[in-house]
Each structure stands twice: as C-alpha cells, then as structure tokens.
Amino acid sequence: MSGILNGMRVIEGSAFVAVPLAGLTLAQMGAEVIRFDRLEGGLDATRWPVAPSGRSHFWAGLNKGKKSVAIDMRAPEGRELITRLITAPGEDAGLFITNLAVKGWLDHETLSGIRPDLVSVTLTGDRHGRPQVDYTVNPALGIPDMTGPEGSDAPVAHALPAWDVAAGGHVVNALLAAERHRLRHGAGQGVTLALKDIAAATIGHLGMIGEAATTGRARAKCGNALYGAYGQDFLCADGKRVMVIGLTERQWQGLVKVTGTQEAMERLFRSTGQNLSDEGVRFRMRHDLTGILAPWFAARPRGMVAKALDAAGVTWAPFRNVVEALAEDPDLGPDNPMFSVLDQPGLGRFPVPGNPARYTGFARETPAIAPELGAHTESVLSEVGGLDATEIQGLFDRGIVGDTTRMRCRSAA
C-alpha cells in the first residue's frame, strides 16, 4: 500500500456508519486502521443488507482494508489489551476514533493518562452524550418535513444515512487536524463531536436556520424540484424519468434552447413581466416553466432526450434504481478506475469502490476487501501489542481474544 497517509496507524472502536466510514476513508488513504470488536462481532455485524449466507454487505462495505481484532471487552485482560493497542508507541500512532462512548477505561482522560500525546476523536449521538441516530436527528431538525411531494403533509425521511456520512467526514477532519497539531507542537488532543450537532451546524450553514428564524415560516415541500432556481424531473415518452437542471443562467438558456421553447418563454415574460434570468423567478414560476417544457420530454423516449441534452451541454441525469445504474452507468463499474471487481467471501463478486480522490503523487490503489472478524488478532497483538507467541496463545486459550477463521478451522478439523 502506498497512500498519502502511509505509516499512520489508527485504532477504531466502532459500530454502524459514521466512525466505520471514517476509518474506511483513512484506510483507503493508506493508513493502517485496526478495528476492534467484541468476540461475537459488533452491534453492526449483521446490519442489512445481508446476503443469503448471513454475511452483511453493510459491514463488508464499511470495513474494507482494515485489520480486525476480536477481544472480550468485558474481561479486564481484554480491556488492557485494547488500551495497549491504542496507546502503543509510534510517532504516527496513538490515534483513536470511536463511537462506543465508553466512560472510564476507554475515555480520553484515562487513555491520555497512559499516552499523553494521544489523539482521540469520539462521536456521540447528541452533545449530552446520549444516543441519537441518523433516523432520529433528521426528523428532529426538519429535513423530512421539507422533503416529498408538493402539497403533501407527510414527512419523508431520506433513505441515505446522510448525517452519518457527514459525520464520518468530520471525524476524519478532526483526527487529521489534531494529528497535524501534535506533529508541530507535540500535544495530544481529545476531540468530541455529536451527530446532532453536525446536522444542526450543517442546516445552519445551508441558511435553513436563518431562513426559519427570520421568516417564521417553514420551507414548503417542492417535490423533486431544485429549490430556489429551476430544476425539475420530467417523464419521457417511454415512461422513463429524467432530472434537468437550470440552476445557472447558462444551464437555463441551454435547456430552453434544446427544447425549442424560446418563444413560449418570451411570451410568458411578456404576459407576466417576470424576468426568467432571475433564479428566484424561475423557482417561483416553476410550474409554468415545467408546463412549457414537459411536452418536449413527453414526445421523446429517454434515449433521444439524453442525446439531445448531452449534445446541448445541459446538466441532467436519468432517474433509476441501483440495479439499473449498475447495468447502464459506466461510472459505476469497471470502466471507472475507482472500482475494482472483487470477490468478498460470503457475498460474491461485484464492483468495490476505492478512494474517490486521485493524487498526482500517488498511483490509484486497488481497494482491499473486508477482513474476517478477528483475522488480524494474532498479528496485531504481536506487532502492535508486542506480545510473544506464548502470551497470545494463552489469550486465545482463555477466550480473551478470537479469530473466526481459526475457530472455523478448528471446528472443521
């Protein structure tokens, strides 16, 4: 592996999306990421989607290229081992990311007592340390209320765990910033982040809090329209759907031109006095604009629409499901060097994504598959923990540490 973070070692104690995604991002940038789990696997070990084999696509997806260590965290000896891994020496080590929120033996105060220059990043649910998940933060902050068909009263929650994904980015940011500071000044750092704070800050950054606070009005749903300018979904002659963007003046003019609706738009301007070069006017008059544009789409199958929009340089996309996207979109398969078709045991062969970033100084790495639970227990205890073979064997014998591969081998023997 030769990634931009080569040499860095991060210990991850995690479950579910945000922190595993942060660890994955670091691993795909070249860091050595060691995730520890309970002997039976973490709370996310069987998170859906799961394959008929019982293996989790979710777990495999979020733990690619990591080392896996399985340790009994209830046993004092297990806790000592985890502490030893987190505080192990090394200029590029002493880095810990977690959402386990364990007070006492696993908190920053205790761990930095052992390694004072430790950098730890802890993600909690809310700022009080209480559990919250993407599915609760999102409705509490009002996004489902503004999502869905115009005129409907029913809130619609997103299917993408967007706040978890955002939080994963913040965990990486905080870790890299704190490690940079340590490199310059030698000081460790305990960083705390809450999923709900990240979501609340983000809706503030997007202007949603200022809008709500100063107008006293909640943003109304606008279906699949682009908020605040023009962008709309259209049905084509074959029943297939496209999303078309008229956000900038250039995009808008391109859309009008390719659909041959200049005259109709001009008439609309003359009859209303509304200047369609104003993005806000385009949003407020979107139903009129859509009425003018829709026949062009309704008269052509999507293939023909696609060709015309591409030729005109219009920003657009088809609506499809993931199966269709895999079949039709070269960006989602082997044509895209970000993907490699790999065999993940228990799950099958499919395109696996690596790091989306390309660096001029580094070749693109092939992504690694996810480990079996505990596959690196022995090597990590030896190389990072500094334990000798007898000590390690004793830990396995006493059931303090595990390795599912070993266990399978044993039961097969």
Add this chain to the structure above:
Amino acid sequence: MSGILNGMRVIEGSAFVAVPLAGLTLAQMGAEVIRFDRLEGGLDATRWPVAPSGRSHFWAGLNKGKKSVAIDMRAPEGRELITRLITAPGEDAGLFITNLAVKGWLDHETLSGIRPDLVSVTLTGDRHGRPQVDYTVNPALGIPDMTGPEGSDAPVAHALPAWDVAAGGHVVNALLAAERHRLRHGAGQGVTLALKDIAAATIGHLGMIGEAATTGRARAKCGNALYGAYGQDFLCADGKRVMVIGLTERQWQGLVKVTGTQEAMERLFRSTGQNLSDEGVRFRMRHDLTGILAPWFAARPRGMVAKALDAAGVTWAPFRNVVEALAEDPDLGPDNPMFSVLDQPGLGRFPVPGNPARYTGFARETPAIAPELGAHTESVLSEVGGLDATEIQGLFDRGIVGDTTRMRCRSAA
C-alpha cells in the same frame, strides 16, 4: 482566533455547496480562508434562501469567517493577482481548494509550475470533469428510487444536498492529508475528486452496490421505517409524529417494555415462530410490530409519549419543521454552546453555528459572520499579495478588483 488549524492559509475559488462548505470547515477550525469571487459575486451570490433585502442566507451561511476578495477574472491582471495569492510564500500556505474547474491558468499543472509544493484540491461534477450537481448525481445512483412511501412508484429526491455535504468533507480530508504529506516530505500534490465518484463510492461502502449486483433486485421503498431492523414513525393522540428506534436488541426491548407490549410480542412469536431478537425479522415483520405498538402512541399526546420514552431510555425524536425545532429544541439555540446569536447584515439576528468539534486543547470559538463581497480585497492584496498602496489603488481605479463596501460608500458620497 485560536483554532486547531491556526496559521494555515487556504485560498478558495468556489461556488455553491461542497467547496464553500470545505472552506467554512477549515475557517471554523482556525485556518485563514480567502475566498475570491468575480466582481459581481460568484454564481451562488444570490442562491436561495434569500431575505427580503435580497441577501442570501445560503451564501452567508457557507462563507462565515472567510476573507472575501473580489477580482475580475477575465482580465489578465486579475488572473495574475489570483495566481499570486494562491502561490504566495509561507510554510502553511500554498493551499488551494476549488470547484471552478478552470483549465489553463488556474489548474494544478500551471500553478504548481510557480509554486512546486502547492497542494490543490479540485472538485468536479463527474470523473470526466463534466458538471454534475447533487440534484443529478442522486437520481442517477438510485437513492430517490428507494425513498418515499412504501408501495409508491414515484422517486423522491432528498431536500438536503447530502452528496455536496459529503463532498465538502472529502475536500477537507484530502487537503489535510496532502498538507501532512508535504510537511513530512516537502512534496506538493494535486488532488482531484468528483462529486459523482464520492456518491458512487459511498453507496458502495454502505453495501448498496453489493446488494444490487448480487441479488439483481432494487431495494424497495420502506417509507419512514428504519431499513433492516426496527424503527418507525408513529402518530400521537394530538396528531404529532415521533420516530422511534429499535435498532439494537436493547433499544427494541426498551421500546416493547415502555409500551407494555411484551405479551402481544410473545403471542406474535408463538404464532409465527419468528424470533424478534433477530433485527432482520423485526424489519420483515415491521407492519405487524407497528400494528401492535401504534395504539400506545395513538392514546397519548406527544408530550406524554416523550416523557415515557425518555424515562425508559428509548432512542426517539419528534418530527417537526425547522421553525418548530428552533422554538422547541435547546440543541438548536443559545443553550447549545455551538451556537451564537449574531447579527448578519441584511439578514437579521439568528443562531449561527460554529465548529461542532470540541477540542480538549482549545476553547470553543465564537463563529464569525460572513464578509461583504470584497471586504478584504485591500488587506489581502497588501498582506498576502505584497502589493503597495499605490498598486492597490491602481487596481481599484482600473476596476480589476472590487469591494462592495467601498462602492457603496462611494455612491453614497
């Protein structure tokens, strides 16, 4: 300012969400972030939501605490100035983030010819460098297809620009990783990222590609249910709605207990043989479970539901809009030290979020408001560009650079 990135200087050439959000994140971590724009403002200068004053809540939200420089980018002299700012000396400078995708004078090859250790991060729409936006990437990859009411055929796009938010995190990650590498090895780096690649990688990490590729089936919509385990929205007696989580076994047991539905769940188990301790069973049988749980919610107003769920330690949240959240949720106002109530000229007073991360070694910074367009043109040209007062005055006189504050003063004079 005394943040974790104190001393770092980043130049930002951007518009819309992802790169401005990345710059904001860096600024709120203590970096000096200088955003340059056209004299008339960027493509996002009037992006909705806008106030009656015409000022954009969106722009103000995403550019807080940055320095603003307004330069005529069509004029060769303006281009030279931007080049000079990006390549200005300084160990912690020579950092550039952009989504302008300008080939030639503003690309990494050209700029690194002037400052070889330049670190630049460029975000494009797709991997071919073509424009794509959150509103197109999302339908193309299938998220709207799996969002919305169960049984419906209509795709529902998210109201949150989730992929832009994710991309903002990746831009920061890439910049910090490349700057770390430069600090150790002296080498610059040109990093390229595509919004669509970030989205495609993320759905892969979440297991959605593996699921689609190996089953050939698209994930069905499941309304506001938590996918793969139990989590559901319920209407309370007063018509208010809550989201309740039974993701982990502990959460599920807590929910059953507080609603007094142990016996009904037991009967369901006996009649079906389905073990509700299996998260997948809870998801598949969610309609049965919801039928058993719903009467408890329907019999109580939300206030009473809230008290009972809190007392039982159940993970839950109310559904509300942003106006209600501001009124009701202490996490979204002055009680939360992440927020400060500030006056943003042209927009009003409202809670403004700072950095969600708390560092043991740094006090929490009060967030800064957004600058007027060009407010720092003069000081940046002097301090970063090294120009003298006569040179700067000449640039203003020739209309190569601008400052809306100055212009307003002039026209008022």
